[in-house]
Amino acid sequence: MTIISSYSIKGGVGKTALAVNLAYALQESGRRTLLLDLDPQGAVAFYFRMGSAKKLRMRDADALADGLRSNIRESDFPGLDIIPSNLAYRHFDIVLDSMTKSRKRLRKVLEEFKSEYDVILLDCPPNITLLSENVFRASDSIVIPVIPTVLSQRTLEQLTAFFQAEELPGEILRPFFSMVQKRNKLHREIMAELPLSCPGFLKTVIPFSADVEKMGLRRMPLLAYSTCCEAAQAYRALCNEILSETEPQP
Amino acid sequence: MLTELFADASLDSVTGMVKPYNKPDRMDDRMRKSDFARLHVPDEHCFESLHHQWSLSSHPLQTSTLSFWDTFEWGLWFSGYLLYRCNNRYSLSEYHDGWLENRLLEEQAQSRRRFWHEFETEAMRKALQSPLGLRGLAMVAEGMFRRQQWDLRNTSGKVVCRLELSSVLEAKHGRTLLQSCQLHPLRGYEKEAQEVLACLTGHGASPCVQHPVELLLSQAGNQPRRYSLRPACGLNASTPAREAIARIVGVMLELAASNLPGMQQDLDTEFLHDYRICLRKIRSLLSLIKGVYPAEDLQRIRTILGDLARQTNRLRDLDVYLLAREEHLGLLPSSFRPALSRMFDDFAVEREKEIHRVVSKKSLSAARRLLDIVSISCNNNELSGYAPAAELPVGPLVFSAIYRRYRKIVKISGSIGAATPDAEIHRLRIECKKMRYLMEFFYELIPADAGATVLKQLRRLQTKLGEFNDASVQQHSLLAYWDQRKPDAEIALGLGGLVSVLYQRQQQSRRLIEQSLHEFCSASTAALFRQTFKLPASASGITVYR
Known part of the structure; x- marks a missing residue:
């Protein structure tokens, strides 16, 4: 089982669009996939036309695993299950803080689903909290959408610095350029420079696209209704690039 | 599930197994196995009742014509397997409920396969070797399978349940034999699946007890039956000797006659082999328990049976040589094999002539007539001479x-x-x-x-x-x-x-x-x-x- 997280300190960079489409591409490739929405905003459930999760009992790791399990819902796409978010997830930090080994709890909870899924995908809220630290320690790979702007560049540097300070494995950080506008000169310049100073950058680039915006209207992953638009092809390519690096080659 | 019939899965050429992680291009190949019982759907009305509560959308209708294959002894059936052919592909499936849910192996085959060793993949050969033995495959039924998947959506447009409507039709006339419906609940939406089930059963759906392959076999007039050269005749120690022997002879004669059509088609060598065993056993039985038939009758019957068996002696010898061909060639150094192979070619040519002679219309009708004479003689209540042990x-x-x-x-x-x-x-x-x-x-x-x-x-x-x-x-x-x-x-x-x-x-x-x-x-x-x-x-x- 591989755990992949869609994460960024900064909001509005395309984390949920990445999580939703990556999850779709994974199930499409035949992998049993679970998408866990950790963001209390609950956008994942909206995209998959689901209600929010039932309230969880989160007093310890076992109760949390049971609660998550009871909230698993099958999406319209066989092989892809979702655990929708709940506003109560805003208390995740407090709950984790009360547990022993509070920074590694999430990995233990997710291990419970090992036999059922090939990949667990986490859609994370935009901040650095105890939950984020749990995500860092639980993930085999953290995929970070980066809009080629100065602010995004800054948050990526903050994250890298945090990993160094906490002695976390920096090689699991896999940024990629998101919402790219090729005509924008600044985008082009940052895209030329940033990968040089930040190793692990994925090659695939997701373009800015109105098709992605329409996901809100269609309430489904872009890949489910558009297979050949540039953004859809880019998401598939991104999925393949991630898989080629996270899974052992046959 | 039936969907597997239509799936375009890639196969391992050596093992015949469906490769894991092959990129499935059909959504339903990845659906979870349903715990719900398959339902018999009496009519369209039953299905239409769902429209009141859910929005229904259908996937394309899929139709496939399947031919089913087994041996004279129903080796596959009694081992719990079904072998079917569809679009030049043989599939081996567990019988289960006859809806071909558990496909085990499959392989592409442009031409017909008769014996287990003619299959190309090792896994298929291994699976078929024991159930088939020396027997050849014959088509036992043919039918058309139709399948359509339906999605049921709630007011948010979320799929909350899936239905798979399947029907089985006669291959020739297209008459529907059976319609069924399989519910596929979605995890987290079990309540909705129960509501769908209640709606269907409320409109006449009931658990489906009929099995499609059994229906097709019945249509084709082929009922699987146990075949044994040691049939039970319902004897006990006090049964009068003549009655007991007549009963055994009657059963063995029926067995002998049941092998004649297979001999005529030359489907495999076991038909002749078993036919000869039946003749030999009857002949032996009549002489082992003495005094049951008058000596004169006995001699006549034994002569008939002896003559019948003798006519097939050479053919059986040739069958034995040819069956042992590979084994015998393997006993010699490879340099000797091509020459000796020519001897087996000679045997094969001779066998062609022999089989034509043995199974000619004239020979077979004579054999049938003689078997009838034996039957009549053994069941004749009027004894033509002294038979002191007949009533013991x-x-x-x-x-x-x-x-x-x-x-x-x-x-x-x-x-x-x-x-x-x-x-x-x-x-x-x-x-x-x-x-x-x-x-x-x-x-x-x-x-x-x-x-x-x-x-x-x-x-x-x-x-x-x-x-x-x-x-x-x-x-x-x-x-x-x-x-x-x-x-x-x-x-x-x-x-x-x-x-x-x-x-x-x-x-x-x-x-x-x-x-x-x-x-x-x-x-x-x-x-x-x-x-x-x-x-x-x-x-x-x-x-x-x-």
């Missing part, structure tokens, strides 16, 4: 005959050694065969435990005797081929090599026979025979008919 209870007659046979085997075995002529071992083999026939015909009368112990030892001994005999007969046949055809030096060299290997094999068998005989004639086995089969001295009316 069959039990003591059989037990006495078995015990007598055992004593005879023990007597012959006393003289078996390294220098014993082949003919003497052959005589021993025939005696063992007679005893085996008696025990098999009348197994209903023999105590099960003692019968099983004795038969086990007897089988072991017969295997060794059979190997000895095969090696002996094959040597003679090869020498006869050399004598008649006077083949070129290359073939003669191969023949010589093969005869020499067979001779060695025969000598080995001789030593093993001595070991098996030692066990079969031991004090404990003798005691078992005595206890089980020896009649008390007071039993009367037996000795007269020895």
Whole structure:
């Protein structure tokens, strides 16, 4: 089982669009996939036309695993299950803080689903909290959408610095350029420079696209209704690039 | 699930297994297996009732014509398998409920496969070898399977349940034989699935008890039935001897006749083999229990059966040679094989002629007529002459005959050694065969435990005797081929090599026979025979008919 997280300190960079489409591409490739929405905003459930999760009992790791399990819902796409978010997830930090080994709890909870899924995908809220630290320690790979702007560049540097300070494995950080506008000169310049100073950058680039915006209207992953638009092809390519690096080659 | 019929999965060319992680291009290939029972759907109305509560959307209708294959003995059916062919692809599936849910293996095949060894993938050959044995595959049913998947959505447009509507139709006329519906609940939406189930059952749907393949078989007039050359005849020890024997003969004649169509089609060599066994068994039975039929009648029947069997002798010999072709070629160095292979080619050509002769319309109708004569003669209540044992209870007659046979085997075995002529071992083999026939015909009368112990030892001994005999007969046949055809030096060299290997094999068998005989004639086995089969001295009316 591989755990992949869609994460960024900064909001509005395309984390949920990445999580939703990556999850779709994974199930499409035949992998049993679970998408866990950790963001209390609950956008994942909206995209998959689901209600929010039932309230969880989160007093310890076992109760949390049971609660998550009871909230698993099958999406319209066989092989892809979702655990929708709940506003109560805003208390995740407090709950984790009360547990022993509070920074590694999430990995233990997710291990419970090992036999059922090939990949667990986490859609994370935009901040650095105890939950984020749990995500860092639980993930085999953290995929970070980066809009080629100065602010995004800054948050990526903050994250890298945090990993160094906490002695976390920096090689699991896999940024990629998101919402790219090729005509924008600044985008082009940052895209030329940033990968040089930040190793692990994925090659695939997701373009800015109105098709992605329409996901809100269609309430489904872009890949489910558009297979050949540039953004859809880019998401598939991104999925393949991630898989080629996270899974052992046959 | 039925969807697998239509899936375009990629296959491993060696194992025939569906490759894991092959990129499935159909959504339903990844659906979870449903725990819901399949429902029988009486009409469209039942299905339309769902529209009131959910929004329904359908996937494309898929139609596929399948042919099902099995052997004369229903080897696959009774092993729990179904083998079907669709669009030049053979699939092996577990029977389950006949909806072909658990496909195990499949392989592409442009042409028809008859024997297990003709399949290309190792996994398929391995799976079919035991259920098929020497039997050939024949088509037993054909049908059209239709399937359509439906999604049921709630007011948010989320799929909350899936339905798979399946129907089975006659392949020729397209008449619907069965319509069924399988619910596929979605995890987290179990309540909705229960509501769908309640709606369907409320409108006439009920658990589907009919199996599609069974229906198709029934339509084709092919009902799977157990096939055995040891059928039960409902005998007991007090059944009058003539009635008992007539009953057995009747069953064996039916079995013999049931093999004639397969012989005519030349589907496999087992039809002829079993036909000959039936004739031999009847002939043997009639002479083993004496005094049941007048001597004159008996002689006539035995002559008919002997003639019928003799007409197929050469064909059976050729079958045996050709079945052993690969084995025999493998006994020689590779440089000898091409030449000797030509001898087998000669046999194959001769077999073609023989089979045409044996299964010609004229020959088969004559065989049927003669089998009818045997049947009438054995069931004729009016005896044409003296038959003193006809009305005696069959039990003591059989037990006495078995015990007598055992004593005879023990007597012959006393003289078996390294220098014993082949003919003497052959005589021993025939005696063992007679005893085996008696025990098999009348197994209903023999105590099960003692019968099983004795038969086990007897089988072991017969295997060794059979190997000895095969090696002996094959040597003679090869020498006869050399004598008649006077083949070129290359073939003669191969023949010589093969005869020499067979001779060695025969000598080995001789030593093993001595070991098996030692066990079969031991004090404990003798005691078992005595206890089980020896009649008390007071039993009367037996000795007269020895």
